[in-house]
Amino acid sequence: MTDVSTIAETPGTTASTVAGAPRRRRRSNRLSPLLVAFVLVPFAVESIWVFWPALQGFWFSLTRWDGQTPPEFIGVNNYVELAGDATFRGALLNTVIWLVLFGGLSVVGGFGMALLLQKERRGVGFYRAALFTPVVFSLVVTALVWRVFYQPDGLADQILRTIGLEHLIRPWLADPQTALYAVILPALWRQIGYVMVLFLAGLKAIDPALHEAARMDGANGWQRLWYVTVPQLKGVNAVVLSVIVIDSLRSFDIVWSLTKGGPYHSSELLSTYMYSAAFQSLRLGYASAIAVVIFVLALAVILGYLVRAFREEA
Amino acid sequence: MTDFDPGRRRFLGHLGLAGLGALGAGSLLSACASSASGPAKSGGSGAVTIQSNLSSPQAKTAIEKLVENFNKLGKGTASVNTIASETFRTQLPTYLTSANPPDLYTWYAGSVANDYASKGLLLDVSDVWQGLGEYPQSLKTLSTDAGGKQVFVPMTNYWWGFFYRKSNFAKWGVQEPKTWADFLAVCETLKSKGVPPIGIGLGDTPWVASAWFDYLNIRINGAPFHRELLAGKQRFDDPKVKAVLTRWREVLPYFDPKGKAYPFQEATTALLAGKTGMFLIGTFFADAAPKDALGDLDFFRFPIIDPAVPVAEEAPTDGFFASAKSANPAGTKELLKYFASVEAQEEYVKSSSGIVLPVHPKAKAADSPLVTKGKAMLESAAELTQFFNRDSSDALQPTADTALTKFMDKPDQIDAILREWQASAEKVFKG
Numbered sequence: 001m002t003d004v005s006t007i008a009e010t011p012g013t014t015a016s017t018v019a020g021a022p023r024r025r026r027r028s029n030r031l032s033p034l035l036v037a038f039v040l041v042p043f044a045v046e047s048i049w050v051f052w053p054a055l056q057g058f059w060f061s062l063t064r065w066d067g068q069t070p071p072e073f074i075g076v077n078n079y080v081e082l083a084g085d086a087t088f089r090g091a092l093l094n095t096v097i098w099l100v101l102f103g104g105l106s107v108v109g110g111f112g113m114a115l116l117l118q119k120e121r122r123g124v125g126f127y128r129a130a131l132f133t134p135v136v137f138s139l140v141v142t143a144l145v146w147r148v149f150y151q152p153d154g155l156a157d158q159i160l161r162t163i164g165l166e167h168l169i170r171p172w173l174a175d176p177q178t179a180l181y182a183v184i185l186p187a188l189w190r191q192i193g194y195v196m197v198l199f200l201a202g203l204k205a206i207d208p209a210l211h212e213a214a215r216m217d218g219a220n221g222w223q224r225l226w227y228v229t230v231p232q233l234k235g236v237n238a239v240v241l242s243v244i245v246i247d248s249l250r251s252f253d254i255v256w257s258l259t260k261g262g263p264y265h266s267s268e269l270l271s272t273y274m275y276s277a278a279f280q281s282l283r284l285g286y287a288s289a290i291a292v293v294i295f296v297l298a299l300a301v302i303l304g305y306l307v308r309a310f311r312e313e314a
Numbered sequence: 315m316t317d318f319d320p321g322r323r324r325f326l327g328h329l330g331l332a333g334l335g336a337l338g339a340g341s342l343l344s345a346c347a348s349s350a351s352g353p354a355k356s357g358g359s360g361a362v363t364i365q366s367n368l369s370s371p372q373a374k375t376a377i378e379k380l381v382e383n384f385n386k387l388g389k390g391t392a393s394v395n396t397i398a399s400e401t402f403r404t405q406l407p408t409y410l411t412s413a414n415p416p417d418l419y420t421w422y423a424g425s426v427a428n429d430y431a432s433k434g435l436l437l438d439v440s441d442v443w444q445g446l447g448e449y450p451q452s453l454k455t456l457s458t459d460a461g462g463k464q465v466f467v468p469m470t471n472y473w474w475g476f477f478y479r480k481s482n483f484a485k486w487g488v489q490e491p492k493t494w495a496d497f498l499a500v501c502e503t504l505k506s507k508g509v510p511p512i513g514i515g516l517g518d519t520p521w522v523a524s525a526w527f528d529y530l531n532i533r534i535n536g537a538p539f540h541r542e543l544l545a546g547k548q549r550f551d552d553p554k555v556k557a558v559l560t561r562w563r564e565v566l567p568y569f570d571p572k573g574k575a576y577p578f579q580e581a582t583t584a585l586l587a588g589k590t591g592m593f594l595i596g597t598f599f600a601d602a603a604p605k606d607a608l609g610d611l612d613f614f615r616f617p618i619i620d621p622a623v624p625v626a627e628e629a630p631t632d633g634f635f636a637s638a639k640s641a642n643p644a645g646t647k648e649l650l651k652y653f654a655s656v657e658a659q660e661e662y663v664k665s666s667s668g669i670v671l672p673v674h675p676k677a678k679a680a681d682s683p684l685v686t687k688g689k690a691m692l693e694s695a696a697e698l699t700q701f702f703n704r705d706s707s708d709a710l711q712p713t714a715d716t717a718l719t720k721f722m723d724k725p726d727q728i729d730a731i732l733r734e735w736q737a738s739a740e741k742v743f744k745g
Binding site: 067068069081086087150151152153171172173174175176260262263264265276279280281282283 | 404407408410411433435516517518520571572574575576580708709711712715716717719720723734738741742
């Protein structure tokens with residue numbers, strides 16, 4: 001099967017480094033100098049711009065540092081403080097909610113839309129384009145549009161008023177009960193289109209003969225979906241999962257432009273809390289500790305999936 | 315990357331910032347990377363570079379005009395580099411610690427400047443102050459660091475107050491309140507007429523709530539306690555601070571409920587449209603007001619609560635400090651002297667068209683009843699404070715935003731909120 005190579009060849013994901021290394025070692029009995037150059041030059045560049053700063057981040061997480069005076073080593077104090085920090089716990093919980101809702105719904109929505117729009121019919125291109133359009137906008141622009149939508153007496157309130165649900169009206173982004181969900185919605189609006197495109201590509205790659213054969217064997221639509229389509233999409237699923245997890249954990253711009261994590265930390269994610277700890281409170285050591293937690297979370301979810309994928313392949 | 319510092323500490327620092335992004339959020343990477351690239355700056359001792367956060371069109375024109383005039387004087391040359399104010403705020407430490415920093419910065423007097431001075435980042439401008447004998451002692455104290463030298467040169471200040479439309483107050487049949495009891499009565503009258511009495515704008519600009527905290531604190535506990543509290547010498551869970559929020563709670567029902575959701579700019583629009591009665595805000599809000607509304611605007615000072623407490627007013631002072639590493643300290647000081655002069659400040663006030671007061675006692679402010687009234691209010695005040703973040707630090711401001719927006723939502727949890735506030739403030743003070 002080719003599913004692992006799909007991951008390895010997806011640029012820019014953590015998976016590519018993780019999945020690529022062991023494969024390369026297995027094959028490399030004789031290395032051409034050109035190949036070595038192709039590996040080593042990007043590796044050197046990555047080392048300077050990615051690996052070294054990442055290691056630095058680990059080091060800073062063990063220090064107290066305001067960005068102006070030299071960092072001061074304080075051991076694991078930052079992590080101890082994290083454990084007792086209610087805001088951090090809230091942000092962690094919100095990040096999990098975000099991962100489940102944003103991740104889950106964008107997979108369900110994206111897959112559903114891909115199934116609906118996979119058949120070539122007249123005008124289907126228009127719908128695909130319409131769903132994909134939000135991906136083209138910068139998230140900050142998206143946030144501006146949605147803010148107008150949510151503002152007092154804005155479109156959201158007007159719609160509710162028209163359908164007689166006035167009692168539901170509230171300051172969507174300023175109410176701690178609704179702020180997080182009001183931010184997830186625009187993020188989903190964008191992500192569904194993106195995930196749809198990934199699934200559409202996957203669906204196109206499925207050999208129609210498989211469906212044909214299943215139909216001959218008397219499988220109904222659901223059975224074909226569950227026993228033919230879904231297993232065939234395994235490779236795409238890995239990509240989608242990586243994209244979803246990484247996008248969830250790095251979701252920052254939309255939250256920052258809509259609520260800045262407020263009101264009083266109720267829509268705080270780990271990423272926004274890290275930013276405000278670093279650049280508002282100027283506690284770069286503490287922020288680095290939060291960054292390490294984000295890194296570990298991302299790694300855990302993705303490695304978990306990759307290990308399973310490898311095992312199934314072996 | 316023109317001023318990328320070869321020094322090891324900064325080098326590691328920049329990488330560390332980038333590391334935060336690489337570890338956590340890819341989207342942050344760009345923000346962090348930009349912190350490594352400083353302003354474009356021509357080296358040498360030639361032109362003095364001003365890093366300016368005055369990015370609103372009029373203020374930008376005004377500062378450029380001043381620099382143009384300075385260049386004509388033949389005492390040196392200067393150039394302005396205008397940066398969006400939010401970027402400026404977050405990048406300022408990076409500017410100051412870089413190896414080849416811009417010479418002069420627009421910023422705030424008081425504890426913020428003092429903080430940088432204590433790290434040895436600011437140029438000693440005591441000799442500029444020797445020529446500023448006409449300036450009041452209060453401004454000199456404000457510009458002096460803990461070590462006793464002057465590090466700041468003020469140019470303008472402005473005031474905060476309850477702004478309202480004269481025509482609307484006349485229509486509703488209410489007068490400017492002087493005391494807290496009067497104030498409550500005005501609120502009650504407006505509410506009975508179906509107008510939300512007190513406008514506020516906390517969505518995106520939650521720091522506006524700090525004005526309420528500052529004023530109630532300086533009216534109830536006095537300015538010295540307020541300053542000590544903000545410097546970490548008093549506690550936020552002190553009963554005196556609780557008294558502030560308890561008093562505030564009395565007027566919470568009069569706040570515009572929509573104020574939580576929109577920023578102060580929209581709260582301004584609401585005030586001008588007569589959708590709220592009055593609005594505690596600094597004069598900068600009028601930058602966004604249409605010209606025809608300006609003549610109808612008036613303000614009153616925050617009502618007196620305890621007549622025994624000396625009256626203090628918020629008068630945030632803007633001006634300049636210079637980098638200790640300036641390549642051209644002599645030229646920088648010449649420019650500072652010019653900014654401190656009567657003609658420069660009058661020119662600035664004239665071309666900025668905003669409601670600001672020149673700090674030079676002899677410089678004439680704009681000729682409008684509103685400005686005259688504001689100037690008189692500040693002159694009659696026994697003490698001046700700056701604003702929450704200026705009297706403490708930008709790092710403490712978010713703790714106030716969290717505590718105060720939460721208080722306005724859940725006023726029955728005052729004790730818990732103050733405990734949390736104290737805990738998060740301690741983290742900021744400890745670093």
